[in-house]
Amino acid sequence: MLGAAATGVELWCVDAAPAAAEACPVADPSCQDADSSSSFASDHQLIQTRGSLSLGRVAEHAPGDFSGRSIVGLGPRCVRMQNAELVCPERGNGCRVLANGMRGRTCREYCGEQQLSCVGAWEEQDDNCVIKETLTCEQTYGNTHDLLCECSPPVAPAANSSQGRLVWEDNFDGDRLDSGKWSIVSGGGGFGNNEQQYYSQHGLRVGEGVLRITAQCEEYKGHHFTSAKVQTKHLTDWGPGHRVEVRARLPKGKGTWPAIWMLPTDSSYGGWPRSGEIDIVEAVGCTQDKVYGTVHTNAFNHMRHTEKTNKLSADLGEWHVFAIEWTASDIAWYMDGQLYHSFGHEAHSSDKWPFDRQFFLILNLAVGGSWGGMCVGGRPSCTAHDEFGRRQVMEVDFARVYAL
Numbered sequence: 452m453l454g455a456a457a458t459g460v461e462l463w464c465v466d467a468a469p470a471a472a473e474a475c476p477v478a479d480p481s482c483q484d485a486d487s488s489s490s491f492a493s494d495h496q497l498i499q500t501r502g503s504l505s506l507g508r509v510a511e512h513a514p515g516d517f518s519g520r521s522i523v524g525l526g527p528r529c530v531r532m533q534n535a536e537l538v539c540p541e542r543g544n545g546c547r548v549l550a551n552g553m554r555g556r557t558c559r560e561y562c563g564e565q566q567l568s569c570v571g572a573w574e575e576q577d578d579n580c581v582i583k584e585t586l587t588c589e590q591t592y593g594n595t596h597d598l599l600c601e602c603s604p605p606v607a608p609a610a611n612s613s614q615g616r617l618v619w620e621d622n623f624d625g626d627r628l629d630s631g632k633w634s635i636v637s638g639g640g641g642f643g644n645n646e647q648q649y650y651s652q653h654g655l656r657v658g659e660g661v662l663r664i665t666a667q668c669e670e671y672k673g674h675h676f677t678s679a680k681v682q683t684k685h686l687t688d689w690g691p692g693h694r695v696e697v698r699a700r701l702p703k704g705k706g707t708w709p710a711i712w713m714l715p716t717d718s719s720y721g722g723w724p725r726s727g728e729i730d731i732v733e734a735v736g737c738t739q740d741k742v743y744g745t746v747h748t749n750a751f752n753h754m755r756h757t758e759k760t761n762k763l764s765a766d767l768g769e770w771h772v773f774a775i776e777w778t779a780s781d782i783a784w785y786m787d788g789q790l791y792h793s794f795g796h797e798a799h800s801s802d803k804w805p806f807d808r809q810f811f812l813i814l815n816l817a818v819g820g821s822w823g824g825m826c827v828g829g830r831p832s833c834t835a836h837d838e839f840g841r842r843q844v845m846e847v848d849f850a851r852v853y854a855l
């Protein structure tokens with residue numbers, strides 16, 4: 452995030468008392484809509500896959516290994532699914548299918564047989580992906596022979612990780628934001644970048660293992676767009692000697708500006724950019740299919756056009772793991788394990804290297820502004836299909852921090 456106003460403006464716009472995400476206001480139909488499977492199904496073509504998902508076709512793949520595989524028409528996460536009548540549009544953490552042969556059986560059993568974890572279970576309405584009733588993974592449902600099951604590769608135990616020792620994580624399990632880990636930022640005013648959104652908690656959802664930040668056209672407190680922003684400020688922070696990684700799927704609409712980034716807890720070296728900023732990943736819908744990793748310091752920042760940045764081609768519609776490895780001497784940026792940027796310790800000068808202090812993590816989806824809106828005159832359209840004619844959603848599967 453170009454953080455010009457981060458230290459100045461942010462202070463007045465942070466809720467004094469961080470609150471957990473609230474349920475959607477019933478009076479707000481657009482808000483309710485965000486979690487409705489029926490609306491989702493209506494704007495995605497369901498993919499008929501009867502008979503195409505047999506284990507035999509993909510038997511060369513290790514159980515639970517979803518990497519690097521695809522069958523035409525299927526997300527890579529669904530490749531191994533057996534006994535599926537239908538694959539539902541991707542929106543959660545795993546692969547959701549209408550599973551067959553489910554009389555007296557649970558989705559936990561169904562996923563388990565494929566060495567996968569169950570992350571969701573539902574009875575469907577009419578042999579489709581529309582939810583009739585939400586179940587638990589341990590529930591059977593009457594006499595029906597098919598259930599919607601969502602299965603996900605099991606998370607590798609941290610002890611087996613070669614990336615260090617897991618010291619903090621949020622997998623976004625449960626149905627609300629963990630207020631012990633995140634505070635919700637409220638406010639607008641452009642954040643120094645002429646951003647268009649007003650951040651409020653109703654753009655936030657946690658469910659099915661995923662945090663969803665929705666940005667949309669909505670008149671709210673003098674702004675034309677709403678979105679959401681969360682941060683670990685004053686709850687948790689980390690310094691050099693850590694790997695920070697976030698698995699996310701970023702939106703693509705023109706005018707979007709999703710960011711996963713870090714700012715210093717204390718401005719030990721002065722206001723922005725003197726105390727530094729680390730952008731783990733940013734993307735803007737105006738430059739399709741690229742992600743950016745950047746640092747801003749007093750010597751290197753975008754006001755002087757000297758910020759230290761690099762970009763990588765990426766399919767923004769897909770899930771990726773974005774990470775930094777931050778040591779006492781440098782910061783390295785990765786996407787899905789691929790190194791694409793590094794920034795070294797050039798001198799013992801905070802002007803160039805203020806990254807010897809504690810930083811906190813921020814997740815947000817900005818709208819428009821000097822960078823995010825550069826191809827749409829600063830403010831995206833509320834009708835154009837590739838802008839904000841549809842809601843734009845940033846999804847986060849997990850955020851994890853490892854001690855190196």
Ligand SMILES: [Ca+2]
Binds near residue numbers: 574575595597598
């Ligand atoms: Ca059924």
Ligand SMILES: [Ca+2]
Binds near residue numbers: 847
């Ligand atoms: Ca998750």
